[in-house]
Amino acid sequence: MHKALTIAGSDSGGGAGIQADLKTFAALKVYGTSVITSVTAQNTLGVQGTFDLPPEFVGRQLDAVLSDIGAGAAKTGMLANAGIIEVVAAKVKEYGVKNLVIDPVMVAKSGDLLLAREARQALKEKLLPLALVVTPNLDEASVLAGREITSEDEMVAAARELHDLGVPYVLVKGGHLAGAATDILFDGREVRRFTAPRLDNRHTHGTGCTLSAAIAAFLARGLTVPAAIAEAKEYIHTAISQARAVGQGYGPVHHLAPYYSWGD
Numbered sequence: 001m002h003k004a005l006t007i008a009g010s011d012s013g014g015g016a017g018i019q020a021d022l023k024t025f026a027a028l029k030v031y032g033t034s035v036i037t038s039v040t041a042q043n044t045l046g047v048q049g050t051f052d053l054p055p056e057f058v059g060r061q062l063d064a065v066l067s068d069i070g071a072g073a074a075k076t077g078m079l080a081n082a083g084i085i086e087v088v089a090a091k092v093k094e095y096g097v098k099n100l101v102i103d104p105v106m107v108a109k110s111g112d113l114l115l116a117r118e119a120r121q122a123l124k125e126k127l128l129p130l131a132l133v134v135t136p137n138l139d140e141a142s143v144l145a146g147r148e149i150t151s152e153d154e155m156v157a158a159a160r161e162l163h164d165l166g167v168p169y170v171l172v173k174g175g176h177l178a179g180a181a182t183d184i185l186f187d188g189r190e191v192r193r194f195t196a197p198r199l200d201n202r203h204t205h206g207t208g209c210t211l212s213a214a215i216a217a218f219l220a221r222g223l224t225v226p227a228a229i230a231e232a233k234e235y236i237h238t239a240i241s242q243a244r245a246v247g248q249g250y251g252p253v254h255h256l257a258p259y260y261s262w263g264d
């Protein structure tokens with residue numbers, strides 16, 4: 001059986017975070033486990049509150065999952081603060097977690113902070129070097145690169161820079177640019193573009209979470225990184241296009257189970 005782990009925050013509205021990740025894993029027929037970093041009171045309109053778990057208890061959840069069940073791939077989402085980043089980095093090393101996808105979540109679409117500002121450096125220095133893939137959006141790429149990233153050329157330059165920090169595959173997501181939804185992958189040698197037509201609807205809450213969870217699911221299934229990204233891109237595009245209105249704000253995407261009928 002293929003297994004994937006998500007280390008992320010809970011979204012009570014069911015559209016992003018742990019809930020999006022587990023729905024994605026299930027749709028892609030991968031057994032999902034979850035380590036919760038923070039509980040958010042959240043809906044399609046925004047984040048009404050966050051309650052971060054003690055880092056020690058995040059560590060205990062990681063021990064519980066990794067000492068028994070294991071994971072063929074893992075992803076991180078909302079990590080809340082530097083204490084949680086440190087314990088996640090330590091446990092990833094201790095258990096030799098492979099195929100780690102880091103979605104460097106910082107701010108929700110609604111503008112609410114999901115990672116303390118002072119923890120950004122810890123994310124860059126302690127966790128990024130352990131990643132196989134990192135998936136920043138334009139804002140996160142800007143923070144990590146230390147300058148505004150607003151065009152496809154700048155996305156390529158930022159991907160090269162983040163690769164130099166020691167991440168083998170950097171995927172800079174262009175979901176927030178106008179025009180086609182183009183994400184740029186740099187693997188240290190070549191630049192690849194993953195493009196899909198832009199969908200003009202409001203069902204885009206949790207798109208980043210879903211994309212990184214789908215990449216982890218396909219890595220757990222044994223695909224190469226570029227193949228996993230290509231499949232994940234198709235999954236998120238279909239999930240946005242098939243979504244129906246939920247709530248009054250930016251609604252969730254639709255998780256299609258079973259998306260793949262791969263027998264096992």
Ligand SMILES: Nc1ncnc2c1ncn2[C@@H]1O[C@H](COP(=O)(O)OP(=O)(O)OP(=O)(O)O)[C@@H](O)[C@H]1O
Nearest residue numbers: 137173174175176181182198199206207208209211
């Ligand atoms: N309107 C859209 N139409 C098609 N694809 C989209 C659209 N918006 C985002 N995407 C795709 O969805 C994926 C997530 O990208 P995005 O840049 O929105 O991430 P994000 O900002 O981290 O998401 P979020 O913070 O809302 O979870 C990317 O592959 C992107 O190209």
Ligand SMILES: Cc1ncc(CO)c(N)n1
Nearest residue numbers: 009010011016017078108
């Ligand atoms: C819990 C959580 N994680 C990630 C995001 C980013 O979409 C969000 N809004 N909420």
